[in-house]
Amino acid sequence: MGSFFRKAVLTVLSVIAFFSAGCTVYGYGGVLGNTGNILEDEEVPKETEATAAETEPFNNDTAQQTTSPVPVSPWSGSVTDITEKPKAPEKQQTSENKLSESGKKKSEKIVDNTDSKYSYDDMREDIDKLIAAYPGLLRAEVLGTTADKRKIYDIIIGNDKADRQIVIQAGCHGREYMTCLLVMDMAEYYLQGYNKRSYKGKLISDYFEDFQVHIVPMLNPDGVTISQLGAKGLKNPQLRKNVAVMYKNAVTYGYTSYSEARYYERWKANAHGVDINRNFNGKWEMAEKLKCASGWGYKGTSPESEAESRAIVKLIGSLSDPVTVISYHATGSVVWWDYAQQGNFRSRCYAEAKLISDMTGYKLNPYDKTSCAGLCDRMIARGGGKTVPILIEIGEGECPLDISEYPEIFRKNYRLLPALMDMYG
Ligand SMILES: [Zn+2]
Incomplete structure (x- = not known):
């Protein structure tokens, strides 16, 4: 009886260790889940133990040992926990040991990837916590301030002395x-495994030695706030009023048939009603001229009239x-890559797009001559054929995407940076 009881306890412990370890990275509701923000049952991604093992993209010894003797990993099977991997571990003992370890790690997970409305404040808090948790590995700079006085952050990871840079913008x-x-979750994933995880046999930290990476996690925080909270989320009363007028105008001009609440949820623009990806100085003249500022599609009064577009352009120009x-x-x-580039530059753009398409399973978008005034259009028009601009569209449902899509989205995208750094070697 005693032995049976001990066995049962160990089994339970190992299952808990598996789930809590999984949650360390995923943070999905699951058995233990993250603290707070646990999804309702019907929203919890249907992730059985088997599928978790099948798709487990992370270097997690406990999960791998508990579920499968052969780790299956999208990191080309080459994920190795160099510093922590135990040699021929005794299963039950490892599970017990790992329980305390993973319990500790779980509480250290910073970015809550079960959060269905990841907000500007969440992001700011997480940036602070990441800087505190990984001193010396990252820093943050402010690229600009929006109309409603939110900051546009740039998180910098990697070698400041590296002569090449990669920019990721969301x-x-x-x-x-x-x-x-x-992108915040990806940043944490790299930082968490900085000296432990590897891709194609090379440590994450070694990749970051060769590049300085800039992650701009929320280029348009006012727009995110409007989509999450409606006009009332804006602090400035005048901007709140303007945004409400934009809804009325959109109805008047037949730009929308949504209710006011739904119109805000579907908001893409900034607090001035300018669509940032119609505001860049590349074929801006071609962009449709709406009669008024709007939740989406309005290009502004002049190219790069907005703090958000200027901020990212200035960053790229400074590198x-x-x-x-x-x-x-x-x-x-989908992966947007084809802007009718020519010659060697076109080949490089295609090679990178193909890599991303193969990794994510997202299809390559064919050339669309109507594309205009986006960041990619600007880079093609004014980037001098040096920098490859790629636009990745995640997800499948209508925006805002349902959080149930997130696990798959993360699995498809989290290798992006090491894969790019490997390609550019
Ligand atoms: Zn978009």
């Missing part, structure tokens, strides 16, 4: 705020050799 469109969660600029958008699961 949250350009308000309602696409899952992209903000994604010595940005090899690529990735813009995360939603939705559609």
Whole structure:
């Protein structure tokens, strides 16, 4: 009886260790879940033990040992926990040991990837916590301030002396705020495994030695706030009034048939009603001229009239050799890469797009001659054929994307940075 009881306890412990370890990274509701923000049952991604093991993208010894003797990993099977991997561990003992370890790690997980409305304040808090948790590995700079007085942050990871840079930008469109969660979660994943995880046999830290990486997790925080909270989320009363007028105008001009609440949820623009990805100085003249500022589609009064577009352009312009600029958008699961580039530059753009398409399973979008006034259009028009601009559309549902899509989105995208750094070697 005693032995049976001990066995039962150990089994339970090992299951808990597995789930809590999984949650360390995923943070999904699960058995133990993250503290707070646990999803309702019907929203919890249907992730059985078997599928978790099948798709477990993380270097988690406990999960791998508990579920499968052969780790299956999208990191080309090459994920190795160099510093922590025990040799021929005794299963039950490892599970017990790992319980305390993973329990500790769980509480250290910072970015809550079960958060269905990852907000500007969440992001700011997480940036502070990441800086405190990983001293010396990252820093943050402010690229600009929005109309409603929110800051546009740039998180810098890697070697400041490296002669090449990579820029990842998210949250350009308000309602696409899952992209903000994604890049913050990815940043934490790299920091967590900085000296432990490897990709194609090379440590994450070694990749970051060769590059300086800039992550702009929320380019349009006012737009994100409007999508999450409506006009009332804005602090400035005049901006609140203006945004309400924009809804009335949109109805008047037949730009929308949504209710006011739904119109705000679907908001893409900034607090001035300018669509940032229609505001860049690349084929701006071609962009449709709406009659008024609006929740989406209005290009502004002049190219780069907005703090948000100027902020990212200024950042890219300040870098010595940005090899690529990735813009995360939603939705559609496609990779936009073809802007009728020519010659060697076109080949490089295609190679990078193909790598991302193979990694994510997102399809390559064919050339669309109507594309205009986006960041990619600007980079093609004024980037001198140096920097590869790629736009990745995550997800499949209507924006704002449902949090139930997130686990798969993360699995498809989290290898992006090491894969790019490996490609640019
Ligand atoms: Zn977008």
